[in-house]
Amino acid sequence: MSALAVTALAGPMIKITDLHQRFGLHEVLKGIHLEVAPREVVSIIGPSGSGKSTLLQCVNRLQHVHRGHIWIEDEDILAKGVDVNRLCRKVGMVFQHFNLFENKTALDNVILAPVKLGLAAKVAAWPRNLSGGQKQCVAIARALAMNPDVMKDLARGSRTMMVVTHEMGFACEVSHRMLFMDDGVVVEDAPPEQFFNRPQSPRTKAFLEKIL
Ligand SMILES: Nc1ncnc2c1ncn2[C@@H]1O[C@H](COP(=O)(O)OP(=O)(O)OP(=O)(O)O)[C@@H](O)[C@H]1O
Numbered sequence: 001m002s003a004l005a006v007t008a009l010a011g012p013m014i015k016i017t018d019l020h021q022r023f024g025l026h027e028v029l030k031g032i033h034l035e036v037a038p039r040e041v042v043s044i045i046g047p048s049g050s051g052k053s054t055l056l057q058c059v060n061r062l063q064h065v066h067r068g069h070i071w072i073e074d075e076d077i078l079a080k081g082v083d084v085n086r087l088c089r090k091v092g093m094v095f096q097h098f099n100l101f102e103n104k105t106a107l108d109n110v111i112l113a114p115v116k117l118g119l120a121a122k123v124a125a126w127p128r129n130l131s132g133g134q135k136q137c138v139a140i141a142r143a144l145a146m147n148p149d150v151m152k153d154l155a156r157g158s159r160t161m162m163v164v165t166h167e168m169g170f171a172c173e174v175s176h177r178m179l180f181m182d183d184g185v186v187v188e189d190a191p192p193e194q195f196f197n198r199p200q201s202p203r204t205k206a207f208l209e210k211i212l
C-alpha cells in the first residue's frame, strides 16, 4: 500500500467545519465542527428543534448550506458539480422516525429504498447475477425484515454512521461517541460511558436527567 493510501485511510470519513444553516432569519445550525473516523458510529441526541435532522440533511445534501464545509472521504460535497446521485448511493439516511409508508406492507417498505436506488430491474434476478453491492443490499433488506437486532450488527460493522436517535439503550450499546446538540451547536461529545455517567455540560446533565 502506498504512503498516500495510508494517509487517506487515516483521515476522517466525515469532516464538518463551521457549518451554518438557517431557514429565513431562523439560524438552526450555528457553527458545527465535527469529525467522524472511518467505521466510527456517532449518535446524536438533543431536544426537539436543536438541529439534529437538519445536520444530517446537510450531510446528505438535502439542504442548501449557508456557510461551512463538509468533506466525505476528502471530497468536498458542497462543491459545485458534485454528483448528488452518486453521493446518495454512498451516504445512506435512516430516519429517526422510521418514515414507513402507511399504505405499504412491511415487505414493500423494506424493498422500496433499494428499488428506488436502482435494484428495480433486479427484483427477479438470481444472486449469481447480482453485483457485490446489490447482493449486500438484498441481504441487508432480508436481515432487517427478519431481525431488527441486525441494526446493531450493522452499526458494529464496517460502516461509518451518524445516527439520530431517541433510543438511549441502543445508542449507548452501538456508539463509539455520543453527541448532545442543543440550539444549533454540539454541546457535548464523549464516549457513551463518560457521556451518560459524567457529562461535562450542565445542559447535557439537565437533558439526560429529564429523559432518563
Ligand atoms: N424546512 C424548514 N423550514 C423552516 N424551518 C425548518 C425547516 N426544517 C426545520 N426547521 C426548523 O429548524 C429547527 C431544527 O429542526 P430539526 O428538524 O433539525 O430539529 P431536530 O433536532 O431534528 O428535532 P426533532 O428531535 O423534533 O426531530 C426547528 O426549529 C425547525 O422548526
Ligand SMILES: [Mg+2]
Pocket: 052, 053, 054, 096
Ligand atoms: Mg429531527
